[in-house]
Structure formats: C-alpha cells, structure tokens
Amino acid sequence: MTAVIQVENVVKDVRPGFGLRRKRVLHDVSLRIERGEIFGFVGPNGAGKTTTMKILMGLIRATSGRATILGHAVGETEFRREIGFLPENPIFYDYLTGRETLEFYARLSGLESRARRERVALLLDWVGLDGAADQRLRSYSKGMLQRVGIAQALVHDPSVVFLDEPMSGLDPLGRKAIRDLILRLREDGKTVFMNTHILSDMEMVCDRIAIIVAGRVRYQGRIEEYLASECGQVDVTLESVTPELAGVLESQYGAELRGVRERIEFRLDSKHVPAVLRAALDGGAGVSEVSPHRPSLEKVFLTAVRDAAAADHRADGESDA
Amino acid sequence: MSSLTRIYTIAANTVREAVRDKLMYAIFTVSVLITLGCVVLSTLSYVEGTRIMQDLAFTTMRVFCAATAILIGINLLHREVERRTIYMILSKPITRSEFLLGKYAGLVATTWLMLLCMGLVFAGVSFAAGAPVHPGHVVAIAMLGIEMVIVVAVAILFSSFTTPMLAALYTVGIYVVGHLTQNLYHLATASGDAGVGQIGVWLYRVLPDLELYDLSIQAVHGLPIPAGDIWLPVTYAAGYASVLLLAASLLFERRDLR
Numbered sequence: 001m002t003a004v005i006q007v008e009n010v011v012k013d014v015r016p017g018f019g020l021r022r023k024r025v026l027h028d029v030s031l032r033i034e035r036g037e038i039f040g041f042v043g044p045n046g047a048g049k050t051t052t053m054k055i056l057m058g059l060i061r062a063t064s065g066r067a068t069i070l071g072h073a074v075g076e077t078e079f080r081r082e083i084g085f086l087p088e089n090p091i092f093y094d095y096l097t098g099r100e101t102l103e104f105y106a107r108l109s110g111l112e113s114r115a116r117r118e119r120v121a122l123l124l125d126w127v128g129l130d131g132a133a134d135q136r137l138r139s140y141s142k143g144m145l146q147r148v149g150i151a152q153a154l155v156h157d158p159s160v161v162f163l164d165e166p167m168s169g170l171d172p173l174g175r176k177a178i179r180d181l182i183l184r185l186r187e188d189g190k191t192v193f194m195n196t197h198i199l200s201d202m203e204m205v206c207d208r209i210a211i212i213v214a215g216r217v218r219y220q221g222r223i224e225e226y227l228a229s230e231c232g233q234v235d236v237t238l239e240s241v242t243p244e245l246a247g248v249l250e251s252q253y254g255a256e257l258r259g260v261r262e263r264i265e266f267r268l269d270s271k272h273v274p275a276v277l278r279a280a281l282d283g284g285a286g287v288s289e290v291s292p293h294r295p296s297l298e299k300v301f302l303t304a305v306r307d308a309a310a311a312d313h314r315a316d317g318e319s320d321a
Numbered sequence: 322m323s324s325l326t327r328i329y330t331i332a333a334n335t336v337r338e339a340v341r342d343k344l345m346y347a348i349f350t351v352s353v354l355i356t357l358g359c360v361v362l363s364t365l366s367y368v369e370g371t372r373i374m375q376d377l378a379f380t381t382m383r384v385f386c387a388a389t390a391i392l393i394g395i396n397l398l399h400r401e402v403e404r405r406t407i408y409m410i411l412s413k414p415i416t417r418s419e420f421l422l423g424k425y426a427g428l429v430a431t432t433w434l435m436l437l438c439m440g441l442v443f444a445g446v447s448f449a450a451g452a453p454v455h456p457g458h459v460v461a462i463a464m465l466g467i468e469m470v471i472v473v474a475v476a477i478l479f480s481s482f483t484t485p486m487l488a489a490l491y492t493v494g495i496y497v498v499g500h501l502t503q504n505l506y507h508l509a510t511a512s513g514d515a516g517v518g519q520i521g522v523w524l525y526r527v528l529p530d531l532e533l534y535d536l537s538i539q540a541v542h543g544l545p546i547p548a549g550d551i552w553l554p555v556t557y558a559a560g561y562a563s564v565l566l567l568a569a570s571l572l573f574e575r576r577d578l579r
Binding site: 014054057058059060061077078079080081083084085086087089090091092093095096104105107108109110149152153156162 | 326327330331334337338341342404405406408409410411412413414415416577578579
C-alpha cells in the first residue's frame with residue numbers, strides 16, 4: 001500500500017513566553033497512514049495531537065524531521081487541492097451565510113463556477129444544511145457549525161481529509177451524524193486522519209490508531225491488536241462442572257470462578273487455556289465459550305497514559321541525578 | 322486557478338466583511354455629521370466661508386479614511402490568527418503571501434469605497450453651500466486614496482508580527498510622522514551640525530512622505546495641479562507599499578500560526 005501521509009522523526013520545540021529556554025512538545029514522532037484508511041490519532045489534552053496536525057497543515061514548522069502528504073512536503077501549496085481540513089472548534093466568518101461560506105472555500109480551492117455551484121448544493125444537502133443555507137452563520141448552532149466545517153473540508157472533493165476533534169462538544173445525535181459522514185468517506189475511498197480523545201467514537205470508525213502521550217507516540221497499529229497486546233487473557237464458560245474440577249481450576253490455575261450451579265465463568269491467562277480445556281473435558285464438563293478477553297479501550301488507554309507519565313517521571317529523575 | 326484569482330477572492334471577502342460591519346457605518350456616519358458641521362463652522366467667517374468649509378471637509382475625509390485604514394488594518398491578520406479562521410483558508414491551495422496581499426487589497430478597496438462615499442457627501446454639501454466643485458477636487462480626493470495605499474501597507478506590516486495595540490501605536494506614529502517628514506527634511510538641511518543633518522535626511526528617506534498626497538490647498542483654491550504632483554507620488558506609493566508588503570510577506574511566511 002502507498003503511504004498517503006508520512007511523518008518521519010518529527011521534533012517540535014517551542015519557546016513558551018518570552019524566555020530563551022525551549023520546550024520540546026513533539027519527540028521523534030513518526031506516523032504512516034495508508035491510502036483509504038481511517039486513522040485515529042489519540043491522546044490526552046496537550047499530548048501533541050493538534051501540534052502534529054498543524055505541522056501537517058503547514059501552519060507551524062517542525063524543528064526537525066520530515067512530513068509529507070501524497071508525496072509532497074507539507075510546506076508546498078498546490079497539492080492542497082487534494083486535502084481537506086477541519087480544525088478543532090472551527091470559527092467562521094459569521095457575516096456570511098452557509099452557502100456563501102462554502103462558495104468562498106470552493107473558490108479558494110480552485111473550483112470553476114458551475115462545478116462550485118453544484119458541489120456546494122450537494123454538500124449542503126449531504127450535511128443536512130440545505131434548509132438553513134441562506135442564513136448567516138451567527139444564527140447557527142454548534143452542531144450546524146461543525147457540519148459547515150465538515151462541508152468546507154469536503155467541498156473540493158479531496159482525497160485526504162484531516163479532522164481535528166470532529167465530535168468535540170456535540171450531542172449524541174451530532175456525533176452519530178459525524179460518525180456516519182466519516183464512514184461514508186471510507187466508502188468513497190478517502191483517507192481520513194482524525195485527532196480525537198473520544199475513544200468510543202474512534203473505536204467505531206478507525207481502522208488504525210496511534211496513541212500519543214506527552215509528545216511521544218506510544219503505539220501505532222490496529223485497535224484489536226493493541227487491545228490484545230495489552231491483555232492476553234481469555235474468558236472461559238464451562239457447563240456441568242463438578243466441585244472437584246472447580247477446586248482444580250482454582251488451585252492450579254488461579255481462576256476466579258463465578259457461576260450458578262454447574263455453569264461457571266472465569267478469566268485466565270491465555271497460556272493456560274489448552275491445559276484448562278483438557279482438564280475440563282477429562283473431568284466431564286462441557287465447554288460453552290472460549291473468547292479472548294476484550295478490555296475497554298478507555299481502560300487500556302488510561303493505563304497507557306499513566307505508564308507513560310510514570311516512565312517520563314523516572315526519566316526526568318534519572319537525568320536530574 | 323491563478324494567484325490573482327485567489328488574491329481577488331480574499332480581497333472580495335475582506336470588502337464584504339467591512340461592508341457588513343457596523344464599525345464602517347459608525348465611522349461613515351460620524352464623518353458625514355462632521356462634514357455637515359463644517360458648513361456651520363464656515364458661516365462663522367465673513368470671508369471665504371465656502372473655502373473654509375471645503376478645507377475642513379478635506380481634513381475630515383483624511384482623518385476618517387486613515388482611521389478606517391488603521392482600525393481595520395491593525396486587526397486584519399491578528400484576528401484571523403486569533404480566531405483561527407486562517408487555518409481553514411491556508412489548508413486550501415493558497416500561499417500566505419497571497420492571503421496577505423488579498424487582505425491588503427481588500428482593505429485598500431474598502432478605504433477607497435469609504436472615500437468615494439465621503440466624496441459624494443462632500444460634493445453634495447458643496448453644491449448645497451454654493452461652493453464650486455471642479456476636477457481638482459476629484460484629483461485631491463483620489464490622492465487621499467493613494468495615501469491609503471501606504472497607510473494600509475504600514476498597518477499590515479505591523480499586524481503581521483505584533484499585537485493590535487502595538488500595531489496601532491506604531492501605525493499612528495508613522496502616520497503622524499509621515500505628515501511631518503518634509504519639515505524634518507527642511508530642519509535637517511538647515512541644521513549646522515552635519516551629523517544631525519545626515520540623520521534627518523536619512524529619516525526623511527526611510528519614513529513615508531505623506532504630505533505629497535495632500536493636494537487639498539490646490540483643490541480648494543482652484544490652483545493648477547502639475548502632472549508631476551500626481552504621477553511622482555503615485556509611483557512613490559507603489560514602490561513604498563511594495564517594499565512594506567514584501568517585508569510583511571517575509572515575516573508572515575516564517576511565523577508559526579499557533
């Protein structure tokens with residue numbers, strides 16, 4: 001597969017306030033996003049998600065490293081007709097109507113007059129704003145503004161779309177609408193790079209994720225693999241379990257049994273599964289279900305953030321010593 | 322899509338923003354009221370009442386056009402960055418320089434629009450007061466418009482790298498000094514001290530000479546305006562504004578939009 005977005009060892013230093021001392025906010029960040037993927041970039045507030053996206057949008061410059069989109073350095077301009085961008089909490093010219101806003105961005109994107117009119121009408125319909133198209137944006141709700149933001153990002157039919165916290169501040173209905181839009185982009189073969197800290201939404205739409213904490217990418221890959229790598233436990237349900245067998249499971253494998261009468265459920269380390277199943281079958285029990293334990297992404301994510309913070313704290317302590 | 326089309330798109334939107342902004346109407350209304358007040362003031366004089374009226378009206382036009390250019394100009398880039406509206410614009414195929422030039426052209430067009438409206442009010446008041454209106458007046462008003470080419474460029478330059486408050490301070494300072502540079506030059510050449518003289522001449526060359534654009538005396542008194550008093554200042558404005566815009570572009574291109 002072709003890498004559509006590539007970030008290689010990007011470092012960003014900033015100078016807070018007027019001091020000379022620099023603070024590193026991105027440490028050797030590397031990402032690779034393939035064509036047609038929906039990629040979720042997740043991390044707590046201040047982790048470096050928006051900074052990375054701003055570098056990709058050419059709004060700020062990396063201190064070192066390299067970032068490309070569709071093979072072009074992010075500082076170039078012309079290739080931007082192939083990308084769309086929705087910033088976090090977008091603010092628009094509120095003296096324009098919804099239609100004028102999309103016309104303005106379509107014109108900047110280089111759409112000719114007829115194509116512009118058609119595309120604007122299509123997008124207004126797509127995001128459900130055709131009824132309010134001729135109202136000034138100052139009368140729009142937050143959800144409507146977010147949809148205008150999505151529409152302006154797509155008005156020139158880009159092949160790569162960047163969304164910074166697209167669901168932030170929206171009610172459940174608004175989030176569902178945006179999720180559906182993102183899934184529709186996947187159907188249309190677009191590549192989507194999405195910053196978010198709403199894990200449930202990300203879990204529903206993203207093919208792959210990267211987790212960034214304190215400016216360092218801690219994981220990059222598929223969500224299922226990440227969850228599996230962070231767990232390694234298996235849920236087992238057995239039927240017709242005798243008290244003797246239950247005793248063996250508890251004493252030899254450390255399983256915490258939960259159950260009613262002869263049906264029990266327990267969780268154990270995946271390496272014990274063959275031996276436990278053999279013992280169960282030898283003891284006359286029936287095996288109802290064996291499935292890998294799937295912890296919530298939120299729980300795993302919070303653990304990763306805590307671990308990363310602890311590691312950074314230790315590293316700081318060692319460097320001070 | 323050409324660079325000019327992109328610049329035009331930004332410029333047209335800047336004009337639209339100003340036209341839909343109450344600030345413009347407030348400035349225009351006050352300027353109209355003051356112009357009408359000039360008629361009343363002129364009646365206090367026994368001689369040349371209409372000339373005094375036109376002279377005061379020209380000063381009103383000059384001050385209010387400069388106020389529009391400075392008030393809007395100092396915020397032009399800062400507000401785009403502060404409100405993050407620039408993020409979506411720069412994600413499209415447009416360079417920062419094109420954006421800056423578009424904002425500049427839009428504000429110059431806005432001040433010209435303002436000047437046109439004020440010029441019509443001036444003509445109306447002059448007719449009503451029985452004062453003559455001739456092509457010299459049109460030339461003098463047009464030269465005010467050319468002066469705005471420099472004033473807006475100064476405001477944009479400061480807006481590209483500093484806060485609105487400081488940009489206002491610097492731009493007003495340059496505007497006031499710009500109307501005094503000819504005096505500065507005369508003082509420098511008359512100075513007995515060679516060092517002071519050189520510094521004075523150097524400052525005169527670096528700072529804009531905005532008095533070149535004040536043809537109100539010729540217009541009000543019906544004096545002839547030589548062609549050189551028009552094309553030389555126009556060329557000077559084009560060159561001076563180009564240098565300022567080039568500097569503003571370089572500063573803005575390098576800036577991190579955080």
